[in-house]
Amino acid sequence: MVFVGDFFAIGLIIVLCMFYFERKHFLSFNSRIFAACLILIGLTAGTNIFCYITMHDPAAPLWMLHLLNSLYFLFLMAGSALLTLFLLYSILEHVCHAFCRVMGTSITLGLTAAYLLVLLSNFKTGAIFYFDQNHVYHRGPLNGIGYFVILGEIFVIFMAYFRNRKVAPKAMRRVLLQTLPSLLLGLLIQRIYSEIMITTFFMAMLALVLFLNFQGRHSGVDELTRLNDRSRFFRELDLRFSIKQRFQVFYIELKDLEDHTKHYGKALDDDIIYLFASGLRHLIPQATCFQLSRLTYAVIIPTVKNAAQNRETLQKYLAAGLTHSSGHIYPDTILVEYIVDEDSTSVADFHAKLDYAIHTAHAEHKPYVYYTPALGEAMHRRQYLLGRIQQVDAAHGFEVWLQPIYSLHTDCLCSAEALLRLRDDDGKIIRPDEFIPLAEESDVIYDITWFVVEQVCRFLHDNSALDFISVSVNLPMPQLQIPGFLDRLNRITEEYGIEHRRICLEITERTFLEDYDTAKDCMQSLCQAGYRMFLDDFGVGYSNFSWLLQLPFSCIKLDSSISQSIETDEKSRDTIRSLIRLFQERGNHVIAEGAETESQVNTLSSCGVDRIQGYYYAKPMDMDYFLDFYQNTYHHA
Numbered sequence: 001m002v003f004v005g006d007f008f009a010i011g012l013i014i015v016l017c018m019f020y021f022e023r024k025h026f027l028s029f030n031s032r033i034f035a036a037c038l039i040l041i042g043l044t045a046g047t048n049i050f051c052y053i054t055m056h057d058p059a060a061p062l063w064m065l066h067l068l069n070s071l072y073f074l075f076l077m078a079g080s081a082l083l084t085l086f087l088l089y090s091i092l093e094h095v096c097h098a099f100c101r102v103m104g105t106s107i108t109l110g111l112t113a114a115y116l117l118v119l120l121s122n123f124k125t126g127a128i129f130y131f132d133q134n135h136v137y138h139r140g141p142l143n144g145i146g147y148f149v150i151l152g153e154i155f156v157i158f159m160a161y162f163r164n165r166k167v168a169p170k171a172m173r174r175v176l177l178q179t180l181p182s183l184l185l186g187l188l189i190q191r192i193y194s195e196i197m198i199t200t201f202f203m204a205m206l207a208l209v210l211f212l213n214f215q216g217r218h219s220g221v222d223e224l225t226r227l228n229d230r231s232r233f234f235r236e237l238d239l240r241f242s243i244k245q246r247f248q249v250f251y252i253e254l255k256d257l258e259d260h261t262k263h264y265g266k267a268l269d270d271d272i273i274y275l276f277a278s279g280l281r282h283l284i285p286q287a288t289c290f291q292l293s294r295l296t297y298a299v300i301i302p303t304v305k306n307a308a309q310n311r312e313t314l315q316k317y318l319a320a321g322l323t324h325s326s327g328h329i330y331p332d333t334i335l336v337e338y339i340v341d342e343d344s345t346s347v348a349d350f351h352a353k354l355d356y357a358i359h360t361a362h363a364e365h366k367p368y369v370y371y372t373p374a375l376g377e378a379m380h381r382r383q384y385l386l387g388r389i390q391q392v393d394a395a396h397g398f399e400v401w402l403q404p405i406y407s408l409h410t411d412c413l414c415s416a417e418a419l420l421r422l423r424d425d426d427g428k429i430i431r432p433d434e435f436i437p438l439a440e441e442s443d444v445i446y447d448i449t450w451f452v453v454e455q456v457c458r459f460l461h462d463n464s465a466l467d468f469i470s471v472s473v474n475l476p477m478p479q480l481q482i483p484g485f486l487d488r489l490n491r492i493t494e495e496y497g498i499e500h501r502r503i504c505l506e507i508t509e510r511t512f513l514e515d516y517d518t519a520k521d522c523m524q525s526l527c528q529a530g531y532r533m534f535l536d537d538f539g540v541g542y543s544n545f546s547w548l549l550q551l552p553f554s555c556i557k558l559d560s561s562i563s564q565s566i567e568t569d570e571k572s573r574d575t576i577r578s579l580i581r582l583f584q585e586r587g588n589h590v591i592a593e594g595a596e597t598e599s600q601v602n603t604l605s606s607c608g609v610d611r612i613q614g615y616y617y618a619k620p621m622d623m624d625y626f627l628d629f630y631q632n633t634y635h636h637a
């Protein structure tokens with residue numbers, strides 16, 4: 001029997017279809033492709049059998065033979081294209097490699113379309129096959145191009161796998177190892193013994209291999225917690241997105257569980273995780289729970305009917321803490337809620353937004369974050385700013401502005417603080433509060449310091465009129481401890497001939513790290529080299545006052561909040577007055593920041609503050625303006 005292979009293929013496909021459709025595995029985009037593959041393979045095998053029967057029926061008209069054979073090639077090549085796309089998208093399942101996806105799809109569809117054009121022209125040209133009057137099948141000159149298309153598709157799969165081999169699902173590797181060599185062998189056998197028709201048999205076998213591996217991945221359940229694993233989470237999301245209905249997703253993180261359980265040992269640690277997970281699983285009846293990593297979980301609820309109630313249930317569950325055999329613990333948790341709308345199409349976009357919401361919860365120390373469009377805008381703003389700050393120089397919009405600082409003793413401008421500005425494409429200024437925290441997430445903040453130091457030194461060097469003033473520069477604490485910091489600072493000041501005492505370095509209280517001793521050593525070397533150290537934002541930090549006093553600061557800057565509250569709050573006024581006296585007795589100057597009104601200035605002055613930096617005197621201004629301002633408005637005596 002020439003078409004025994006086809007019968008076998010049809011049988012196999014029928015069994016697969018029954019499994020596949022009964023379990024409704026075709027709800028996600030990729031599995032719909034697979035369902036279409038199954039149908040096309042079945043059609044190919046069926047048509048092949050019909051072709052064979054009609055060829056041996058002398059009454060069958062020639063056009064029918066032609067049509068049936070063309071349909072066979074059509075189904076065959078469409079099936080092979082869909083199998084390729086299924087493999088391609090499975091490889092890219094967990095990655096958003098748009099280039100691979102687009103290239104792979106274009107090559108596959110392009111090759112198939114070209115083949116179909118040739119097939120269409122075959123009615124006239126007989127380039128692929130033709131029949132003579134005796135119903136004998138003849139190969140045309142282009143009969144073999146189908147093999148080239150299949151080779152092209154194999155190439156696409158190999159390239160996609162090769163480029164994404166680190167992130168491709170493990171099952172994919174198995175599939176490729178199992179099928180590609182046998183497929184190549186099959187093609188070869190078919191080429192040599194063309195009378196045996198094994199093409200559809202091979203395609204059905206490939207479908208079987210895919211089905212088995214594909215099903216195997218459905219057993220993704222964590223051994224300990226019995227919760228669905230990460231890959232199921234992705235699969236479920238895929239499925240939910242394809243259904244296009246609103247649904248609710250929660251992301252849960254046990255932030256400091258490790259700290260709580262360190263001293264209990266591994267066994268109890270596992271106990272607690274198990275307790276948490278099993279509680280979670282039974283919390284909301286319609287929910288599916290996932291374990292993304294040891295301490296991170298997700299809950300998907302397919303409707304939003306009880307959204308508020310679900311949120312409340314989860315919040316209560318997290319707040320209740322966990323009881324285990326040795327006691328009760330209250331781990332810090334993060335809960336992020338996201339409602340996916342019916343018109344959301346991109347899973348990749350969802351992941352980016354969820355990541356941002358998680359980032360916000362961490363960065364702002366919030367136990368609960370609800371993803372809203374406003375958060376989405378903030379995410380885009382963040383991405384935009386991250387792009388903008390990659391290059392820190394004047395050509396990329398960075399400008400150093402200066403804010404005058406006034407001495408209350410001489411009533412004169414005695415120094416200034418360098419404050420960075422970033423000019424947007426539309427000429428507007430982006431405030432440092434927006435971009436400095438982003439820069440602090442990476443080494444960009446170090447480039448910023450060097451840019452500011454260099455600009456300040458150049459400005460002082462170019463304008464001898466400013467010889468009497470010093471300028472302070474904000475310095476992130478970790479940078480101070482980088483080896484070679486002092487050398488580089490010396491190099492710049494020497495290059496511009498700026499006396500070291502004219503450069504002051506402001507360090508904020510909140511950036512003091514645990515490594516107090518190193519920090520102290522570094523600060524001492526800077527002071528010995530003649531630079532001055534200022535303590536910034538005093539009053540908002542959490543540092544230890546006694547060791548603060550041991551650091552070699554020449555000046556303490558009171559945070560704006562003090563300037564603002566001192567007027568109204570009598571008690572704090574007394575405390576601040578005593579603190580200022582204490583600092584001054586130790587030889588420190590005290591600068592008050594953020595004084596905006598005359599009465600604030602008067603109160604600060606009555607408390608003994610030495611200098612004031614605030615809008616009452618002047619706002620930060622660009623360097624040219626500062627020079628004019630200094631020379632014309634309040635000239636130094």
Ligand code: C2E
Nearest residue numbers: 419420432433436452474476594595596613614615616620
């Ligand atoms: P900061 O170091 O505490 O700087 C003082 C901030 O208070 C400046 O805000 C200044 O414009 C503002 N300010 C001064 N007087 C008043 C006032 O009377 N009223 C009000 N409402 N504000 C006043 P700015 O320039 O927006 O800078 C914000 C923060 O960004 C700075 O706080 C500093 O932490 C950071 N920053 C700015 N430039 C740099 C820089 O070059 N390097 C680093 N590492 N951080 C910088």
Ligand code: CA
Nearest residue numbers: 417474506536
């Ligand atoms: Ca400052």
Ligand code: CA
Nearest residue numbers: 536537559593
């Ligand atoms: Ca400050």
